[in-house]
Structures are given as C-alpha cells and as structure tokens.
Amino acid sequence: MNATAAFERRGARMQKSPAAIAFLIGAALLISILTQPVLGQAPDLEWEEVFGGAKDERGLALQETRDAGLIVAGYTASKGAGNRDLWLIKTDQDGEMVWERTFGGTGDDEGWAVLETKDGGYIITGFTESSGSGGKDLWLVKTYSDGYDRWMKTFGGPGDDWGVAVLETKDGGYAVAGVTTSSGSGGADGWILKTDPDGNKEWDVTIGGSKNDGASSILETEDGYIIAGTTESYGSGGKDVWLVKSDAGGKRVWEKTFGKDGDERGNFVLETEDGYVIVGVTESEGSGERDMWIAKTDSEGEKVWEKTSGGPSDDGGWSALEAKNDGLLVVGYTESQGNGDQDLWLAKTDSEGEKVWEKTFGGSGFDLGRSIISTKDGGWAMTGWTESQGSGGQDLWLVKTEKES
Numbered sequence: 346m347n348a349t350a351a352f353e354r355r356g357a358r359m360q361k362s363p364a365a366i367a368f369l370i371g372a373a374l375l376i377s378i379l380t381q382p383v384l385g386q387a388p389d390l391e392w393e394e395v396f397g398g399a400k401d402e403r404g405l406a407l408q409e410t411r412d413a414g415l416i417v418a419g420y421t422a423s424k425g426a427g428n429r430d431l432w433l434i435k436t437d438q439d440g441e442m443v444w445e446r447t448f449g450g451t452g453d454d455e456g457w458a459v460l461e462t463k464d465g466g467y468i469i470t471g472f473t474e475s476s477g478s479g480g481k482d483l484w485l486v487k488t489y490s491d492g493y494d495r496w497m498k499t500f501g502g503p504g505d506d507w508g509v510a511v512l513e514t515k516d517g518g519y520a521v522a523g524v525t526t527s528s529g530s531g532g533a534d535g536w537i538l539k540t541d542p543d544g545n546k547e548w549d550v551t552i553g554g555s556k557n558d559g560a561s562s563i564l565e566t567e568d569g570y571i572i573a574g575t576t577e578s579y580g581s582g583g584k585d586v587w588l589v590k591s592d593a594g595g596k597r598v599w600e601k602t603f604g605k606d607g608d609e610r611g612n613f614v615l616e617t618e619d620g621y622v623i624v625g626v627t628e629s630e631g632s633g634e635r636d637m638w639i640a641k642t643d644s645e646g647e648k649v650w651e652k653t654s655g656g657p658s659d660d661g662g663w664s665a666l667e668a669k670n671d672g673l674l675v676v677g678y679t680e681s682q683g684n685g686d687q688d689l690w691l692a693k694t695d696s697e698g699e700k701v702w703e704k705t706f707g708g709s710g711f712d713l714g715r716s717i718i719s720t721k722d723g724g725w726a727m728t729g730w731t732e733s734q735g736s737g738g739q740d741l742w743l744v745k746t747e748k749e750s
Contacts, residue, residue, distance in 0.1 A: 385670070385693070387704035388746040391724060394440035395731060397740030398423025402432065404728030404741040406458045406716045411465070413438040413721050417728050418456035418469050419741055425449055431456040431471055431484070432741070433492050438720075440743050446492040450475025454484065458511045465490040470508030470521050473499060481505040483523055483536070485544050498544040502527025506536065510563045517542045522563035522572055529553055535560035535574050535587075537595045550595035554578025558587065562614045564621075569593050573614035573623050580604050586611035586625055586638070588646050601646040605629035609638065613664045620644050624675055626661035627653055637662040637677055637690075639698050652698035656681025660690065664716045669723070670749075671696050676714035676727050683707055689714035689729055689744065706744055708733025714744070723748035 396402065400422035407417045414437045421432040430449035433456065436442055448454060452474030459469045466489050473484040482501035485508065488494050500506065504526035511521045518541045525536040534553035537560065540546055552558065556577035564571040569592040576587040585604030588611070591597055603609060607628030614623050620643040627638040636655035639662065642648050654660070658680035665675045672695045679690040688707035691714065694700055706712065710732030717727045724746045731742040 385701065385749050387691070387693070387702040388724065388749045390706065391745045391747045392440050393706075393745065394436070394442075394743045395735040395740045396434060396442065396445075396743075397421070397736050397738070399737040401730075401739040402741040403730040403739060404715060404743065405456065405471075407718060407726060407728045407743075408459060408461055409718055409720050409726065410435070410461050414443065415440070415726055415743065416459055416461060416467055417741065417743065418459035418471070419728070420453075420455040420471075421447060421741075422738075423736075427451040427454065427475060429453040429455055431469065431473075431486065433459070433467065433469060433488070434741070435492060436743065438722075440745060444492055446488070448486055448494065448497070449473065453481075456486070457507070457509050460511060460513060462487075462513055463517070466495060467492065468511055468513065468519055470511040470523070472505075472507035477501055478527075479503040480526075481507050483508040483521065483525075483538065485511070485519065485521060485540065487544060496544055498540070500538055500546065500549070501525065508538070509559075509561050512563055512565055514539070514565055518547065519544070520563060520565065520570060522560035522574075524559040525551060530578075531555040532557040532577070534558050535572065535576075535589070537563070537570065537572065537591065539595065548595060550591070552589055552591075552597060552600075560589075561612050564614060564616050566590075566616070569598065570595070571614055571616065571621060573611045575610045575625075576602060582606060584608040584610060586623060586640070588614065588621065588623060588642065590646060599646060601642070601648075603640055603648065603651070610661075612662065615665055615667065617641075617667065620649065621646070622665060622673060624662040624665045624677075631655050633657040633660065633681060635659045635661055637675065637692070639665070639673065639675060639694065641698060650698055652694070652700075654692060654700055654703075655679065659687075663714060666717060666719055668693060668749075669719070672701060673698070674717060674719075674725060676717040676729075678713040679705060685709040685712065685733060687711040687713060689727065689742075691717075691725070691727070691746070693749070707731065711739075712742065720745070
C-alpha cells in the first residue's frame with residue numbers, strides 16, 4: 346500500500362474534527378513535498394579574478410582549453426599600442442594568468458569572440474580601426490598555442506564592419522557572423538563571412554533589409570548555418586529578434602522574427618536535440634523596463650515557448666548553454682536585484698524555460714556577465730566586466746562557480 350492510500354484510509358476512519366482535518370492537510374502537504382523533483386540550488390562562488398589597469402577593460406568571450414584552463418578575449422585601454430587593443434588572456438584552471446597578448450595599433454581594436462582551434466591555437470574575431478579599408482573593419486586573428494599571432498586578416502569597406510561570433514567549420518575553415526554598413530540593402534546588415542583555414546575569404550553574404558539589422562551568433566548545422574541577431578527591417582516593428590537558416594553557401598533558407606510593439610534583441614543561439622534556444626532582451630513584455638527573454642523553437646524555427654524573467658528595472662540575457670542535468674544556464678545582467686547598480690546574473694531554467702534558481706554576483710558598481718561556459722569539473726565559468734573592484738574604471742572579470750549541488 347502506498348503512502349497516499351494509507352493516509353486516505355486513516356482519514357476515512359477519523360471523525361471530521363478540526364484536528365483530523367489539520368492532520369489530513371498536513372499529510373497531503375508532506376506527500377506533495379516528498380514527491381516533488383529535486384531541482385538543485387544555485388552553486389557557490391569558487392573563485393573570481395579581476396584583470397585591468399587605470400582605464401577600461403572588458404571580457405567578451407571565453408572558452409575552456411584542453412588543459413582545463415581558460416582563454417578569454419576582449420579589450421584593454423590600459424596597455425597596448427592604442428586607445429583600445431584586442432586583449433587575449435590565458436589562465437590556468439584557478440584563474441591565474443599564464444600569459445597575455447595585445448593586438449592592435451593606434452585606433453580602437455577589440456576581440457568579441459574566441460575559440461581554441463583543432464591545431465591548438467586560437468581564432469579571434471572582432472574589429473580593428475588601426476588597419477583595413479576604413480572605419481571599423483572585421484578582424485580575424487589566428488594565433489599559435491602561446492598566443493602569438495600566426496596571421497591577421499581584415500574584411501570590410503569604407504563603412505563600419507565588425508565580427509561578433511566565430512566558429513571553426515567542418516572543413517577546417519572559419520565562419521564569422523557580424524555586421525556591415527559597407528554593403529547590403531541599407532543601414533546596417535547582418536554579415537556572414539566564410540574563410541579557408543588560412544583566413545582567405547571563400548564567400549560572404551549580407552542579410553537584411555532597408556533598415557538596421559545585425560547578426561550576433563552563429564552555429565554550423567548539417568546542411569548550413571543558423572544565425573541569430575536583431576532586425577529592424579522585418580517583424581512587428583522597432584527591433585525584433587531574428588533567426589535565420591542558411592544553406593552551406595550562406596543563402597537564406599528561412600527566417601523567423603520574434604517580437605511585439607517594443608524592442609527586442611537576440612544575443613545568442615544554441616542548438617538543442619530538437620531545435621534551437623535563443624537568448625536576449627525584451628521591452629515588450631515582462632516585469633520592467635527590459636527583461637531577460639528566452640525562446641525555444643523547433644528545427645524549422647517555429648516557436649515552441651518563450652519566457653521572460655526580471656524585475657522592475659533593466660535585466661537581460663547575453664549567453665547560454667545546456668545544463669548537464671537538463672535545462673539551461675543563462676548569464677546576463679540585472680538591475681532589479683543584487684548588491685549594486687547592476688550585477689552579473691546567472692539563472693538556471695528547466696527544459697520548459699521555467700526558472701529553477703538564480704544567483705547574482707557583484708558589488709556596489711556596474712557588473713555584467715557576457716559569456717558562460719561549462720568546465721570539466723562540473724562548474725561554470727563566466728566573463729564580463731566589473732566596476733565594483735579592480736584597478737579603476739571597468740575591469741575584465743572572470744567568475745568560476747562550484748558544481749551545482
């Protein structure tokens with residue numbers, strides 16, 4: 346006989362006195378608690394490291410390396426050759442710096458995405474103002490395993506052009522997603538660039554309409570690419586989240602927009618077993634000025650569900666990954682809770698996007714999480730920037746959590 350049946354039989358024998366009713370209510374509550382799934386709780390901070398000088402530094406992307414360390418890309422204004430230089434930092438598994446490299450000239454140069462490549466080196470994309478065809482140019486930098494440059498390539502025209510995301514393709518080349526104002530249909534356009542293993546352009550395509558559009562995240566699929574971003578040319582008005590499927594040559598197969606009367610921004614896309622998850626920001630719905638926005642689609646880009654999370658102030662999501670025990674880990678920022686003006690925000694959801702737990706990291710200033718990865722020990726590492734500690738202004742920030750309990 347199970348516990349529920351036993352309580353029912355006992356309740357039937359008891360008189361309907363206040364004590365009996367209280368007993369039955371308490372028993373039902375106990376059964377409900379005992380039969381609920383264990384959802385886990387937010388992990389504790391394992392360590393954090395801050396890197397920077399008197400000026401501004403930011404961490405924009407990171408990846409765990411083969412030796413269980415971390416590679417971080419961003420920019421520094423405190424060192425290097427110009428106003429801002431692309432900054433590449435290698436740490437050990439405890440966040441201690443192993444080496445650092447700066448790349449750039451007299452203009453502003455930034456690294457927005459980084460990957461460890463199959464040959465043990467690194468590929469970084471972003472932009473450079475120090476070389477190229479004018480304004481900002483998309484910059485692709487390939488390094489050896491020690492971070493020294495192997496080659497550098499610029500792509501662009503007289504306007505501003507930049508790379509936001511990069512991946513190593515199945516054929517050993519690279520695909521970059523970004524934004525161009527030098528070509529396309531008008532304003533800014535999303536830009537997909539494909540190179541060979543040596544950084545030589547094989548093809549590039551622009552995607553967009555007469556207004557401002559941009560790509561922010563890219564995945565390689567079996568038969569092409571999935572690109573997420575933001576569009577003003579299509580959708581419900583203002584800015585909308587944009588999901589584009591292309592073939593292997595960058596030609597659009599389908600596209601979907603998500604949004605309502607306010608502005609929405611798509612910052613990141615990841616592939617799941619049965620579709621895609623997009624993370625970003627919405628002003629159209631939720632609890633405050635801006636809210637974190639997460640949507641799940643099927644393999645054809647049709648929306649399965651969407652969720653918002655946040656409070657009365659500005660909140661948003663920048664990056665995400667699938668949790669090992671189902672669900673999602675999303676990193677971003679929150680002004681609605683935490684210790685200061687803005688805090689790094691880490692949230693865990695279940696497979697339907699319902700929040701399981703959340704945690705903030707930060708101090709009295711502005712702090713933000715820009716990228717998240719899972720680590721071999723079961724924890725998570727994040728990068729972004731902090732104004733609450735460090736050497737001055739904004740400093741590049743690395744945060745490592747323990748394994749979820």
